[in-house]
Amino acid sequence: MTVNRYLSGNFAPVAEEVTAYDLPVTGRIPAHLNGRYLRIGPNPLGVEDPAAHIWTLGAGMVHGVRIRDGRAEWYRNRWVRSGTVADQLGEPRRGHQVDERLDISPNVQVAGLAGRTFALIEGGIRPYELTYDLDTVGPCDLGATPEGYSANAHSLFDPRTRQLHSLAFLYGSDIVQHIVMDEAGKVVRTTDIPAPGNPYMHDFALTDNYVLVFDSPVVFSAAHLHTGVPFRWDGDRGARVGVLPREGGAVRWFEIAPCLVGHTLNAYEGVGGNGPEIVIDVVRHPEGFDIRNIGSSRPTLDRWTIDLRGGKVREERMDDRVQEFPRLNSRYTGRPYRYGYAAAVELYAPPAGPDDDRPDEGFSNALLKHDLHRGTTEAHEFGRDGAVGEGVFVAAESPTAEDDGYVMAYVFNPERGASDLVILSAQDFTGEPVARIHLPARVPLGLHGNWVPGEER
Numbered sequence: 001m002t003v004n005r006y007l008s009g010n011f012a013p014v015a016e017e018v019t020a021y022d023l024p025v026t027g028r029i030p031a032h033l034n035g036r037y038l039r040i041g042p043n044p045l046g047v048e049d050p051a052a053h054i055w056t057l058g059a060g061m062v063h064g065v066r067i068r069d070g071r072a073e074w075y076r077n078r079w080v081r082s083g084t085v086a087d088q089l090g091e092p093r094r095g096h097q098v099d100e101r102l103d104i105s106p107n108v109q110v111a112g113l114a115g116r117t118f119a120l121i122e123g124g125i126r127p128y129e130l131t132y133d134l135d136t137v138g139p140c141d142l143g144a145t146p147e148g149y150s151a152n153a154h155s156l157f158d159p160r161t162r163q164l165h166s167l168a169f170l171y172g173s174d175i176v177q178h179i180v181m182d183e184a185g186k187v188v189r190t191t192d193i194p195a196p197g198n199p200y201m202h203d204f205a206l207t208d209n210y211v212l213v214f215d216s217p218v219v220f221s222a223a224h225l226h227t228g229v230p231f232r233w234d235g236d237r238g239a240r241v242g243v244l245p246r247e248g249g250a251v252r253w254f255e256i257a258p259c260l261v262g263h264t265l266n267a268y269e270g271v272g273g274n275g276p277e278i279v280i281d282v283v284r285h286p287e288g289f290d291i292r293n294i295g296s297s298r299p300t301l302d303r304w305t306i307d308l309r310g311g312k313v314r315e316e317r318m319d320d321r322v323q324e325f326p327r328l329n330s331r332y333t334g335r336p337y338r339y340g341y342a343a344a345v346e347l348y349a350p351p352a353g354p355d356d357d358r359p360d361e362g363f364s365n366a367l368l369k370h371d372l373h374r375g376t377t378e379a380h381e382f383g384r385d386g387a388v389g390e391g392v393f394v395a396a397e398s399p400t401a402e403d404d405g406y407v408m409a410y411v412f413n414p415e416r417g418a419s420d421l422v423i424l425s426a427q428d429f430t431g432e433p434v435a436r437i438h439l440p441a442r443v444p445l446g447l448h449g450n451w452v453p454g455e456e457r
């Protein structure tokens, strides 16, 4: 039987760092694309107890492809060198040293801001800065506040105000902080939000005027510190959405059915029959969600409409297909929008029993495109064993529509035993990929990433 699904198949960590140039391409890379497609995930360096391993644990490894002038100039994968990772690799430690308890290699998100590259996690663990070529500079102070908070993995850049927003929690604290940074990453404002019980707040949402906070029954649990994921489901606790004015002030809370928001697709303000309202689209994990066994959940795409005058929330299921890692055209962050993209996760199920040794890859082999106006969903199937994770939307050069652009994702290619960076046309979503960039290695299924446009500074 499989010892641990997250150490085998397409989840299995890779053992080597690779650098390759001038990658072969099938199809044609859009000529205007100039930048890097980056994605990170856990890639543990040695696991003491494989049976107890949890997917989201282990040193972060970034996988990047540099694209320019229709060519794929390079592929690189690099561990993020925390002090411990540097020790394990037999290298000198990089940058200033942090408290040993917070010496953790970020593995949740990789993003660009003002020409810099950051690997991010959460819970007060410092982001790490990387070079353009993905080497580790060291821990950095992005979003760091005197109280010990720092930018979280799901920080949101508002293209209109050119500010970066983060909602940061600390392990064991009843306060979460809304942190606003300028375009250079300097903290310009913080607001403390009371969060009794220390709920797990992985993601949040923004609208023109509000920050939306999700308080769930998944709360800090010191008894689970030894597992590396110190949270548990508290069945006595409800769930609610908090609405905080962007400029600070008091949070107004609205009750919802117990659940955990895995990720936010988007949110925006509007006017309904009863007056002003806020619409929030989320990937919702149902009651009883086991945060240490993410594969046991059946998350769906749900819409919550908050009636700000009446104080009620209308809950709707937008798509009951099991899915995660929702993304949108980021130019529509916080605004009315029509399209969302997500990874299908229908194979994301626990083993049927101890003899169940199916090569369950966890993710499915499909990306989804939701048309939220028409209420329809298209699926791009990558074929047997074509495991795929998060897809990232990248706008066309002079877009004429919200979905005028591309969706990029690493996809396992079983014929080569390695991964491709696949570029789909978002408007011809089920058609042949625009390009497949053939990488020299397998990219394990991982967490989040971004298209980071631009040259090295």
Ligand SMILES: [Fe+2]
Pocket: 108, 153, 154, 202, 262, 263, 448
């Ligand atoms: Fe996430």
